[in-house]
Amino acid sequence: MTSAFSTSSSAYAPHNVKNITVFGSGLMGAGIVQVAAQNAFNVTMVDLNPEALKKGQDIIASSLKRVAKKQFPEDAAQQKTFIDKTMAQIKTSTDSEAASKDADLIIEAIVENLKTKQQLFSMLDKVAPEHTLFCSNTSSLPIGEIAKATKRTDRFGGLHFFNPVPQMKLVEVIRTEETSQDSFDSLMEVCTRMKKTPVSCKDTPGFIVxxxxxxxxxxxxxxxxxxxxxxxxxxxxxxxxxxxxxxxxxxxxxxxxxxxxxxxxxxxxxxxxxxxxxxxxxxxxxxxxQGNFGRKSGQGFYPYNGVGGKK
CATH class of the missing domain: 1.10.1040.10 (N-(1-d-carboxylethyl)-l-norvaline Dehydrogenase; domain 2)
Known part of the structure; x- marks a missing residue:
């Protein structure tokens, strides 16, 4: 079935992604959800518990307020319309299986652990529709190794966004030896529709950046x-x-x-x-x-004004 899929363009027509499911509601996951929703995709944000999802929603709401003020500095009504319209594109869920049923594209933005990512995609491979594209937002792990946990290696690639996602224009689109041309074209098109600038790279350590x-x-x-x-x-x-x-x-x-x-x-x-x-x-x-991780901990090579604060 896999080989037949990879050689047929009729089973999955490129450029028709409408529903995106994002796993992970941290800074990266929430950022990806935001830019997808801003650009008219239907997005479902998935995490393990309601508390994590609430934090992700707060990240998005705070970011959208900044974007709205920048786009409509003198018009509070337009700001509200922009925020409400974007938030209406977003659903949240703690049910991984249900959140994947209608997905055209699944983007994973969870912890940087190969085994954890493989376990997630192995489960999703059993419940997501056959046409669904799978992507990891990993910055350092081999995409091909993550994809091995599935039976859709031709529909698997990397979408490496950069932090902060709403501001950073670049996305590295990673194709493995098995990623089909249709899948790759679809991922490039999704990035363009998100108003990002995609660059193509192979599945090598660190990609480009x-x-x-x-x-x-x-x-x-x-x-x-x-x-x-x-x-x-x-x-x-x-x-x-x-x-x-x-x-x-x-x-x-x-x-x-x-x-x-x-x-x-x-x-x-x-x-x-x-x-x-x-x-x-x-x-x-x-x-x-020593637990000095930089901005996120309040101390790195420089001291910061609280966790996540400025120097």
Whole structure:
């Protein structure tokens, strides 16, 4: 059945995605739900419990208020109409099976754990319609390995959005060796309809952005660990000398030092990247061990005004 599906364009016509189900209601999941709803997709946000979904709804509501004020700065009525119309496109559910019944596209934005993602997609593969496309928003795990948990590897790809999703225009669209052309075309079209700029990349470690960015940040750590410069001087140098909007240490704090370590440790274990680029850095390991993850914890290379606050 799978091989017949991958060679037939009649079973699933590209560009007709209407209903999207997003698993995960954290910053990434809620952001994806928001941009999909803003652009007329019917969206269902799924999480384990009502409390998590409420937090996701609050994230969306707060973000929509900012967007509405920017789009209609002098018109409170239009602001309200915009917010109400967008929120009307969103449903929430704690029932994974029911939320998948009418989905044309399922996007997973849960914890970065390969086994957990595989378990989710294995379950969804049994209940979602045959035509449904599956996607992971992972930033570092191999899409092909996640897809192996299903029998629809031709209808499986990656949609890697960037944080904060409503503001960041880029989406990396990842195709594996088995992703069909119809599936890939559909994912590119979905991104365009979300008013994002999609780029195509293969299923390689870090895809494009993180493959370049993480080694750059790791080398910045090594410069500081060797005593060659301070984090502050490195950040100033890269902002004023290279034109970067944020220095590597500011960026590491924003991304999350625990996330950065997780990515590098995973790449090192996978063994597909030069060992020198992913060698451990004690400075990073110590901060993570101390629970200093950056902005999210209130302390990283810089102190922040409360959890998630500004410097």
């Amino acid at each position: 993180n493959r370049l960015l993480v080694p750059y940040m790791m080398e910045s750590l090594r410069i500081v660990e060797r005593g060659e410069a301070t984090p502050q001087d490195v950040d100033v140098a890269m902002k004023l000398g290279a034109g970067f909007p944020m220095g590597p240490f500011e960026l590491a704090d924003f991304v999350g030092l625990d996330t950065m370590k997780f990515i590098v440790d995973g790449w090192r274990k996978e063994g597909k990247i030069d060992d020198n680029l992913v060698a451990p850095v004690k400075l990073l390991d110590d901060l993570v061990a």
